[in-house]
Amino acid sequence: MEITKSQFKIIEHLLPLQRGNVKIPNIQVINAVLYVAEHGCKWRGLPEHFGNWHSIYTRVNRWAKNGVLDHVFGVLQDADVINIQVDEVSLDSTIIQVHPDGTGALKKNGPQAIGKSRGGWSTKIHMVAADDRTALTFSLSPGQSGDAPEGRNLLKRLENCGWEGASVIMDKAYEGNDTRQLVLDLGMTPVVPPKVNRLTPWEYDKEMYKKRNEVERLFRRLKGFRRIFSRFDKLDVVFKFFINFSLIADRLISVNRP
Numbered sequence: 408m409e410i411t412k413s414q415f416k417i418i419e420h421l422l423p424l425q426r427g428n429v430k431i432p433n434i435q436v437i438n439a440v441l442y443v444a445e446h447g448c449k450w451r452g453l454p455e456h457f458g459n460w461h462s463i464y465t466r467v468n469r470w471a472k473n474g475v476l477d478h479v480f481g482v483l484q485d486a487d488v489i490n491i492q493v494d495e496v497s498l499d500s501t502i503i504q505v506h507p508d509g510t511g512a513l514k515k516n517g518p519q520a521i522g523k524s525r526g527g528w529s530t531k532i533h534m535v536a537a538d539d540r541t542a543l544t545f546s547l548s549p550g551q552s553g554d555a556p557e558g559r560n561l562l563k564r565l566e567n568c569g570w571e572g573a574s575v576i577m578d579k580a581y582e583g584n585d586t587r588q589l590v591l592d593l594g595m596t597p598v599v600p601p602k603v604n605r606l607t608p609w610e611y612d613k614e615m616y617k618k619r620n621e622v623e624r625l626f627r628r629l630k631g632f633r634r635i636f637s638r639f640d641k642l643d644v645v646f647k648f649f650i651n652f653s654l655i656a657d658r659l660i661s662v663n664r665p
Contacts, residue, residue, distance in 0.1 A: 408660065410438055410656065415659075418483070418659070419433065421478060422479070431458040431459070431462055435457060435458060436463050436466055437656075438457070439460075439463045440467055441652075441656055442454070442457065444634045444649055445632055445634075447632075450463065470648065471644050471645050471647075471648035472644060476652055476655065477651060479651070480651045493537050494573055495537075495573055495618060496536065496537055496543060496573060497535070497536050497577075497618065497622035498534070498558050498575060498622070499554075499577070499622045499626070500557070500558070501531070501534075502526070502529050502550055503636070503637070504527065504529050504638070505530055509638045510641070516642060518644070519641060519642060519643060520547035520643050521549060521550070522551040524551040526550070528550070531547065531548045531552060531554075532629075533547070533548060534622060534625070535561050535565065536625050539620075539622075539628070540661065542625060542654050543565070544561055544565075545650065546561055554580040554581060555580060555583050555586050558577070559589050562593065565593060565595075570594075571593075571594030573595050573596070574595065574615055575596065575598065575599075576615060576616060576619045576622075577598070577599040578600075579599065581599055582602055586599075587599065597611075598612050598615050599616075600616065629650070629657075632649070635650060635653055
């Protein structure tokens, strides 16, 4: 799997221009990152035809710290290639196991959303998705943290997006009063089943709720990239880079797909 020249043109103008005597073009770097993301290998394991692995790693590390792909991800959401039509969104989270190589960084080096739960060291990806290919926003938290508090933080990002009247599809982890009230305050409609111990359960759109599988399918597609399926990166800024990259690459590769 690789990004073609026609697909790369969609994001080419959003990447920093390299100055000086640069031997490795950005498209080659992008495909090198795709190889690492897809195969889960170390940077040293890059095939030689991509060029010097350390030069690629240095550029990627600089992009990660400067939020380059955060910008690309944001711009693509408004581009014709994605053309988001939001009638409903889905909110959910997924657990990512942290490889031993991803632990042990000093706290002063940057945020590390890594926590210890019954399954060992893990990270949670929280996400709001418009469909099975379009993530609207995401965040990270330690694996043992609750879904609802971080979910509310994500929902607050949807304020003033012009999506009033849209449905917010959530599972029972988000059925608390605070989360449902926030959705209503945003002018949106919560679609979430009540827990069995609710004294006053409510009705919800069961047909609409079936669309929650879209965010699950998006997580499944993300975990097809081995650098997402297991976290090898000590710092959140680098792990977020791979999440952004995987979302962008998956969308670009689908552009010319028959």
